[in-house]
Amino acid sequence: MSHQPPELKKELKIRHITMISLGGIIGAGLFIGSGSLINAAGPGSIFSYAFAGLLVILVMRMLGEMSTANPSSGSFATYAREALGPWAGYTIGWLYWFFWVIVIAVEAIAGSTIIQYWFPSLPSWGVSLILTFLLTLTNLYSVKSFGEFEYWFSLIKVVSLVLFLLLGGAIILGLIPGVESPGASNLLHRGGFLPNGISSVFLGVAIVMFSFMGTEIVATAAGESAQPERAITIATNTVIYRILIFYLGSILILVTILPWDSSSLMKSPFVSILELVNVPAAAQIMNFIVLTAVLSCLNSGLYTSSRMLYSMAQKGDAPRMFLKVNKKGIPFNAIVGCTVISYISVGFNYLSPDKIFLFLVNASGGVALLVYLVIAFSQLRMRKKYEKEKPEALKIRMWLFPYLTYGTIAAITSIFIAMAFIDSLRTQFYLTLLIAVFVVCSYFFMKKKKDDSSLSGQGNKRIS
Template identity: 35%
Template sequence: MESSPKEDDGTAAGPRREYRRALSSRQLQMMAIGGTIGTGLFLGAGTAISQAGPSLIIWYAAAGGLLYLVMRALGEMLINRPSSGGFADYARDFLGPFWGYATAWTYWIMWVTTGMAEITAAGQYVNYWYPGFDQWKTALISLAVLTGINLISVKIFAELEFWFAFIKIAAIVGMIAVGLGVLLFGFSDAAETASVTHLWADGGVIPHGMGNSLMTLQIVLFAYLGVELIGVTAAETKDPQKNIPRAINSLPLRFGLFYIGSLLVILSIVSWQKFAPGTSPFVAAFSMIGIPGAASIVNFVVLTSALSSCNAGGLYATARMLRTASLNGHGPGIFARLSTSGVPFVAVGASAAVMAVGVWVNAVAPEKAFTYITAVSTGGAILVWGVILVAHLRYRHEQERDGGAEPTTYRMPGAPITNWLVLLSLSFVTVLIAWNAETRVALYVIAGWFLVLSLGWWFGGRQRGPAKP
């Protein structure tokens, strides 16, 4: 929807400008594809492979199936009950005002911490070329550049994200093609040891036991962060009735190709025993293949992947959630302000300012920064995905109570049984996060976060009503 010619002062009493539907089908499709390919796969998989071995592929397939069901639940609500605030509005409508407030702010903090992880990864990738360059400096430069881009306009952001995603996709397809060439045609010296038998022969599919293998589910779920971005972009998408289902329905193919396909090829070329924590398996694999300059090219790709995730989720999504909270009366009115180009510029600036904490973490604890930050992000994501599923259950209940009055052109398969199946699975991963001493800090942070949210709600949030148009 085009904006009103009146100026938005960002307050409840002032006129309210809507987002502009500036995202084309081409950009939405590429964002949907690229949004789920980030640091969790390109960097986090190195740690997970060393711990789980080839069984990691099984967990990526299982997690992809669960997240597809989450997105079908969200897609059903987006298509049949459109809302500019996305799943935060559904949480408010079906679970109550507190949950709308808590979901918006939790999604904000989740992506702020994810953005910290991405700029952390960017620092590690740059160290591949310049080992002496401080990690925190790369993080700071990356954050400053991406913030500037997000402040200009949605079109420029979307076009940059389109090319970020294109680079990732082209690179993964190219890597799979080269890997198949090594396996099938004996391409490069790596062909002497490359074999699909690496998937089961080097200590078995689950070499360190089921317990250690299951512990990688936290980093696996982190790799899928961003899949729900489709729900955030709905208000700025052209022809959402057609483009949103198209983007969601393509998820299984994307997960199968980019996650499972790439890992199958890499773990066939190089034994899982060769990968080390903190090293990108993609860079390591192509270093071993011996193609001149290939490792540097792959390192550039994973660097752009980290910047892409920070761009789309860390800044774009967090700013929209801050504005949703503001418009619902659950945050300072100033966050509702839009620039003349339709950008929530105050919210973008606030998110970037908090994300700068990641620069500090990189300065004081660069070795542990990625583990701590990804654990917190995954905990927040589990909560948000759970809220989507429960809100969908309530939506279906209200629909049945009202005699199915609302259209049901796009439905979640197997509901409500599939809702409960995914909720139980997410609860199981939460137990695993608590079990691991290194990731347990995430639950402490989330518990403290909910204490802050509850105090904020008690002293202010519940006393403010939604902003009026």
């Protein structure tokens, strides 16, 4: 009697996937990093977010097309392998895994910094390790527990942003007693809408692209849903509204209410607006929301990196030990493996924050653009294959194919190359390129080693 090995369980419900897709796009970067971009580009920063958001919408449409036709926990790495060859699936899989294990460490460190705001005597490294350990337990318990935690994390972020949008709208319309409406003065009367020129807007696009990383997680999570097609369709069709409301809505309110050259933007723009209307404990409230965003990203990072590692092990691109699935349908070794790497990264931050850890963070910086680029190239090939072999599988179709796909590829390539000419991003460009070349070379080295081993084995068989 054959014994079937355990597989990943499809325990994520539509409400989990829906909330993951809603909250996945809301990261700590929106609450903290948006201020520095507005300070650099002025009100025109809304164009930076709009253009970057448009590219993400197009990429998500492409990913949605492939995911409904072939749901997989390996997501775009699986499609890259089918469309471009094993080397592409191997390369983008390991790069994406590398990105998320570094993100886990970065978010754990960010979370410890926030907690130190309330408990300054606690050691940063200790809190970072505890946060990672606790969220590892939720991922190890069951995929449903990951979904539940992410559901509530996302719900807090979504409700907070909706309340912020309502408050900001009330201020702009002059509905808050004692608070004067700024009108259009901050948009037009401080050097105009583009005080630092159009170049600052294009520079902003390269920075903003990284803020949207995480939208693609829903395609991975759908692989563990009982209704993958429905889950992906909902996520793909609502991505436009999510970007319009949460990102563009928030940035429009910030640039309208706060002067773009104000020092309060560099501190925390969201806190500044709460303080403007005398919300008690504004900084405390915002710290809690940012901590939620950080924990959500940490939770998603553990889930996504482990599923990518598991999927690569299935294809023979990672050690077979990461294929182990326990009785609850959890890739136990893959989760623990990702956690261990993140613990080591946190240790590097403690021992060598300005060298080793900084190198790791910068080396993962451009991975988002490479992932989006591979998704676009994969969709270009897979769409033609699906139309030829199984057109009925195309429940979601990329708009204006292939022209918008070509346009997206050109835009993302331009942004990636532009990183080499932007002082603050140049290091990330070269280090990401270095890591990418290293991963590609490692594929061909491993392939040659396997081929030599196979030939050697065949030779031994003939001799015997």
